[in-house]
Amino acid sequence: VAGLASVNAEVRLVCRTAEQATALSAERIDRRYLPGVRLPDNVRLTHLGDSDALLGCALVALAIPSKARGPISEWLAPRLDAGAGVLSLTKGLDPNTGQRLGQAWMELLGPDHPLCVLTGPNHAEEVAAGQPTAAVVAGDPGLGERVQTLLNSSRFRVYWNDDLVGVELAAAAKNVVAVAAGMSDGLGLGDNAKASLITRGLAEMTRLGEACGGRAATFRGLAGMGDLVATCTSRHSRNRRAGELIAQGTPAAEVEERLGQVVEGLVTVRNLLGLAADHGVELPISTEVARAAFEGRPVDECVASLMMRVPAAEN
Amino acid sequence: VAGLASVNAEVRLVCRTAEQATALSAERIDRRYLPGVRLPDNVRLTHLGDSDALLGCALVALAIPSKARGPISEWLAPRLDAGAGVLSLTKGLDPNTGQRLGQAWMELLGPDHPLCVLTGPNHAEEVAAGQPTAAVVAGDPGLGERVQTLLNSSRFRVYWNDDLVGVELAAAAKNVVAVAAGMSDGLGLGDNAKASLITRGLAEMTRLGEACGGRAATFRGLAGMGDLVATCTSRHSRNRRAGELIAQGTPAAEVEERLGQVVEGLVTVRNLLGLAADHGVELPISTEVARAAFEGRPVDECVASLMMRVPAAEN
Numbered sequence: 024v025a026g027l028a029s030v031n032a033e034v035r036l037v038c039r040t041a042e043q044a045t046a047l048s049a050e051r052i053d054r055r056y057l058p059g060v061r062l063p064d065n066v067r068l069t070h071l072g073d074s075d076a077l078l079g080c081a082l083v084a085l086a087i088p089s090k091a092r093g094p095i096s097e098w099l100a101p102r103l104d105a106g107a108g109v110l111s112l113t114k115g116l117d118p119n120t121g122q123r124l125g126q127a128w129m130e131l132l133g134p135d136h137p138l139c140v141l142t143g144p145n146h147a148e149e150v151a152a153g154q155p156t157a158a159v160v161a162g163d164p165g166l167g168e169r170v171q172t173l174l175n176s177s178r179f180r181v182y183w184n185d186d187l188v189g190v191e192l193a194a195a196a197k198n199v200v201a202v203a204a205g206m207s208d209g210l211g212l213g214d215n216a217k218a219s220l221i222t223r224g225l226a227e228m229t230r231l232g233e234a235c236g237g238r239a240a241t242f243r244g245l246a247g248m249g250d251l252v253a254t255c256t257s258r259h260s261r262n263r264r265a266g267e268l269i270a271q272g273t274p275a276a277e278v279e280e281r282l283g284q285v286v287e288g289l290v291t292v293r294n295l296l297g298l299a300a301d302h303g304v305e306l307p308i309s310t311e312v313a314r315a316a317f318e319g320r321p322v323d324e325c326v327a328s329l330m331m332r333v334p335a336a337e338n
Numbered sequence: 339v340a341g342l343a344s345v346n347a348e349v350r351l352v353c354r355t356a357e358q359a360t361a362l363s364a365e366r367i368d369r370r371y372l373p374g375v376r377l378p379d380n381v382r383l384t385h386l387g388d389s390d391a392l393l394g395c396a397l398v399a400l401a402i403p404s405k406a407r408g409p410i411s412e413w414l415a416p417r418l419d420a421g422a423g424v425l426s427l428t429k430g431l432d433p434n435t436g437q438r439l440g441q442a443w444m445e446l447l448g449p450d451h452p453l454c455v456l457t458g459p460n461h462a463e464e465v466a467a468g469q470p471t472a473a474v475v476a477g478d479p480g481l482g483e484r485v486q487t488l489l490n491s492s493r494f495r496v497y498w499n500d501d502l503v504g505v506e507l508a509a510a511a512k513n514v515v516a517v518a519a520g521m522s523d524g525l526g527l528g529d530n531a532k533a534s535l536i537t538r539g540l541a542e543m544t545r546l547g548e549a550c551g552g553r554a555a556t557f558r559g560l561a562g563m564g565d566l567v568a569t570c571t572s573r574h575s576r577n578r579r580a581g582e583l584i585a586q587g588t589p590a591a592e593v594e595e596r597l598g599q600v601v602e603g604l605v606t607v608r609n610l611l612g613l614a615a616d617h618g619v620e621l622p623i624s625t626e627v628a629r630a631a632f633e634g635r636p637v638d639e640c641v642a643s644l645m646m647r648v649p650a651a652e653n
Contacts, residue, residue, distance in 0.1 A: 144534055180646070212469055213470075214568050214571060215464045215471035215472075215572075216464075216471055219560060221564075221567050245534060249534050256533070
């Protein structure tokens with residue numbers, strides 16, 4: 024939002040409730056998620072109860088958890104201006120159908136609304152603090168160009184990628200690998216072990232992506248390796264942190280409450296394994312994450328079984 | 339050494355001087371480099387002045403800085419038992435000739451002495467502490483199998499890779515990228531920026547490796563991406579730390595003294611750029627590391643010029 028506001032005349036932020044919008048209008052600081060950042064003056068606060076919330080908006084960015092897609096869909100579709108573009112920022116799969124989120128939005132909104140997804144190594148805490156980063160946009164080429172024009176700055180570089188399938192699957196799958204990396208951290212296994220896990224994680228993400236029609240080059244780039252490395256090594260990553268908590272004994276069902284944030288890696292892992300099974304691809308790391316999180320297998324056993332496995336990346 | 343000693347009857351550690359060997363024999367702890375680790379009882383200490391230092395040794399592991407290759411070569415060649423294997427642990431290029439170190443040892447020692455290199459994400463502090471990791475061995479297949487048998491354990495998994503060129507170039511080049519990652523850390527640019535840098539670093543390492551006859555798969559594996567990620571993100575990495583110091587104002591010429599350790603990334607970068615020029619490959623990150631370290635270009639300018647560059651990994 025701050026990035027958009029710095030290069031555009033007017034930006035609207037649609038909160039869930041009128042109370043949230045009022046509180047944020049007054050203080051202009053989100054004390055819960057980004058306590059150090061003041062919302063620029065040209066950000067206007069509104070909420071889901073405002074039926075004109077999107078009136079006159081040429082571009083609508085969706086920064087919602089994957090679980091909220093259903094309710095937001097019903098709200099969004101009738102409120103979009105004719106021809107308005109949609110930019111999806113969520114990294115995950117639809118929890119109900121297992122579809123890629125971009126794909127799901129496209130089916131819902133139809134060809135009148137061009138759609139793009141934005142991804143890459145973009146921890147919000149750092150972007151908001153003005154630290155430099157690079158992002159990837161994929162989807163509708165015309166909208167992609169507009170998104171680049173709207174968002175590009177010397178501190179936030181947006182690159183175009185025409186592989187929407189690869190970009191979306193990389194974003195969804197890397198959160199699951201980050202949970203595994205957090206488990207390794209939680210067990211105190213060190214940087215060597217975590218680097219091995221990240222390496223095999225990218226191999227497994229790439230296998231799935233290629234089987235689904237994505238390109239290996241996407242996984243070697245910012246949307247794949249870049250985002251994976253940032254998520255697995257940063258203290259800002261809630262998916263990494265979730266794995267750490269699980270390894271230290273917090274039940275998976277309590278992790279989101281404990282963190283106060285949605286953990287897309289845990290929401291996504293079972294649908295990701297379903298997608299992999301449909302395409303005959305094995306995802307050893309994601310399999311162990313699901314076992315540790317939902318089947319009660321001890322985390323140290325899960326991680327040990329990964330460490331003992333011959334890595335497919337070697338010959 | 340500790341790893342070898344845990345699975346083998348006798349291991350000899352050849353120190354540089356008799357004084358070092360005597361001190362280490364008495365205390366059995368290397369207070370300077372690995373203060374937390376006691377040498378096992380079956381490690382016998384000796385030194386370069388002992389003309390029988392290598393007598394009866396079937397395998398000689400070389401853990402020396404690349405700069406010491408010249409003097410050690412003269413010492414080593416006449417002392418090796420007939421048929422003794424050599425395992426090179428140094429990640430760099432020969433500072434005088436720019437050759438890969440394994441290649442240089444093979445030319446020196448000839449076909450009577452099978453040679454392998456061992457690499458991967460293997461920070462000594464963690465290996466010595468018994469934290470799990472994986473390594474890659476490449477070179478002579480028969481010796482590689484012996485090395486696997488000698489070193490493999492549940493905590494240290496050794497995988498074979500038949501791409502010696504790729505394995506050696508990955509090891510040399512990743513140290514240079516780690517210096518750049520440290521510069522990014524030193525400037526306080528955050529995890530997003532560093533992840534982008536690591537991503538482009540792997541792309542540049544891979545381009546060079548393939549141009550020299552190595553395989554892209556090697557760079558996607560433990561010897562490439564695995565070691566790169568570990569080196570760029572670990573507090574144990576002296577190459578990363580060197581970049582951090584340079585960004586904070588320490589002259590490159592003083593970094594090794596300040597760290598008390600050799601920084602192979604700084605020793606290697608100019609030869610690496612020479613090799614790349616011979617093969618018509620551009621290495622933007624290594625180029626900026628050389629400029630910052632040896633040509634007095636301000637580090638923030640070097641890193642900014644990398645961040646502004648269109649990444650080759652995207653399309």
